[in-house]
Amino acid sequence: MNTQPALLVVKVGTSTLTDGQTGRLRLGVMADLAQTLCLICETGWRVVLVSSGAIGVGAQRLGLKARPTDLATKQAAAAVGQGLLMSWYEQFFRANSRTIAQVLLTRGDLAQRNRYLNAQRTLQALLDLGVVPIINENDTVAVNELTFGDNDTLSALVANLLSARLLVLLTDVAGFYSANPRLDPEARLIEEVDMVSPALRQLAGGRGSNWGTGGMSTKLEAAFIATHSGIPTVITDGSQPRALLDLIQGKSVGTRFKAQPQGTSSRKRWIAHGLVPRGKLFLDPGAIRAITQHHKSLLPAGITALEGEFQDGDLVCLCDQGGREWGRGLVNYTSLDLQRILGKQTREIPLLLDEPEPPTTVVHRDNLIVLAIEPTE
Numbered sequence: 252m253n254t255q256p257a258l259l260v261v262k263v264g265t266s267t268l269t270d271g272q273t274g275r276l277r278l279g280v281m282a283d284l285a286q287t288l289c290l291i292c293e294t295g296w297r298v299v300l301v302s303s304g305a306i307g308v309g310a311q312r313l314g315l316k317a318r319p320t321d322l323a324t325k326q327a328a329a330a331v332g333q334g335l336l337m338s339w340y341e342q343f344f345r346a347n348s349r350t351i352a353q354v355l356l357t358r359g360d361l362a363q364r365n366r367y368l369n370a371q372r373t374l375q376a377l378l379d380l381g382v383v384p385i386i387n388e389n390d391t392v393a394v395n396e397l398t399f400g401d402n403d404t405l406s407a408l409v410a411n412l413l414s415a416r417l418l419v420l421l422t423d424v425a426g427f428y429s430a431n432p433r434l435d436p437e438a439r440l441i442e443e444v445d446m447v448s449p450a451l452r453q454l455a456g457g458r459g460s461n462w463g464t465g466g467m468s469t470k471l472e473a474a475f476i477a478t479h480s481g482i483p484t485v486i487t488d489g490s491q492p493r494a495l496l497d498l499i500q501g502k503s504v505g506t507r508f509k510a511q512p513q514g515t516s517s518r519k520r521w522i523a524h525g526l527v528p529r530g531k532l533f534l535d536p537g538a539i540r541a542i543t544q545h546h547k548s549l550l551p552a553g554i555t556a557l558e559g560e561f562q563d564g565d566l567v568c569l570c571d572q573g574g575r576e577w578g579r580g581l582v583n584y585t586s587l588d589l590q591r592i593l594g595k596q597t598r599e600i601p602l603l604l605d606e607p608e609p610p611t612t613v614v615h616r617d618n619l620i621v622l623a624i625e626p627t628e
């Protein structure tokens with residue numbers, strides 16, 4: 252039985268924290284959010300806040316006309332804005348007698364198992380001390396291929412890292428709608444989602460659609476990661492932070508994504524979501540069945556094609572032949588070697604690679620995680 256106190260991870264986006272016109276911080280919303288989170292702490296929950304806003308606030312302070320688009324200016328704006336953001340949080344939390352801590356993470360911090368465990372221990376220590384950690388991506392030093400990209404993903408990874416009881420994504424719409432509520436008067440709020448399905452992904456409009464600042468699709472991906480780590484996820488309107496109190500009492504607010512049944516270990520969840528995939532393997536239906544239904548490892552014979560350049564030990568996405576991802580795993584071959592052996596029988600491999608004892612599997616089942624999307628065959 253889980254004896255740890257319940258942990259709530261709340262993510263708040265730039266669109267909630269700042270005024271769209273002026274870019275200024277909405278101090279009233281911030282104060283309300285801080286007070287609500289402190290009240291939640293007093294009920295016995297622990298709280299982690301993942302807050303965006305550094306780049307927007309920094310740009311505003313620097314007198315820039317618009318949010319910067321080039322990397323160096325963005326990183327400079329983040330360096331200016333992060334301090335400002337924290338100074339306001341410090342005031343608002345202090346008014347409620349609660350200590351906060353700034354934690355800045357890069358993708359690299361979670362992509363190596365030892366650094367991941369270290370981040371976990373530090374955050375745990377802060378929570379044990381009664382502190383509310385306020386996390387953002389370390390935008391100033393994050394390099395391109397090692398960014399989370401958006402704080403929705405970061406918050407889901409943090410929720411997973413700390414085995415949160417609930418993840419809440421605060422945004423500028425009331426939840427997940429059947430269509431874009433800004434364009435379609437028929438759009439209906441979906442109150443409960445059983446599973447982040449491909450159809451739902453399509454509804455979110457793919458990456459880059461822009462309902463809120465981060466877009467609904469990144470929120471859906473965050474919900475996917477969290478619910479597949481056994482953590483229910485709620486998307487709701489951030490302008491009324493008090494609603495968080497209703498949420499932790501189990502009331503229905505916004506859109507709730509149900510947690511998926513959990514059979515996977517924390518190491519496998521780290522494999523699936525902490526690491527950055529370096530390539531894709533496309534599998535035939537027989538191999539997909541062997542893995543998903545009979546828990547087999549992946550052999551070369553079941554692979555029809557591959558994409559990307561990777562080394563042995565890297566994370567790869569496992570896709571069906573239509574390109575839909577249904578699993579992930581650590582690969583035992585480089586992409587160059589795998590290219591030469593895909594579709595072949597295991598006994599042919601030593602000769603093909605001129606290696607007497609090549610790895611017996613391409614992805615061993617201990618390093619493979621099924622993400623529970625039904626593959627299309």
Ligand code: GLU
Binds near residue numbers: 302306307388390401
């Ligand atoms: N880390 C960015 C910031 O603080 C925000 C990323 C996001 O909007 O999700 O400005």
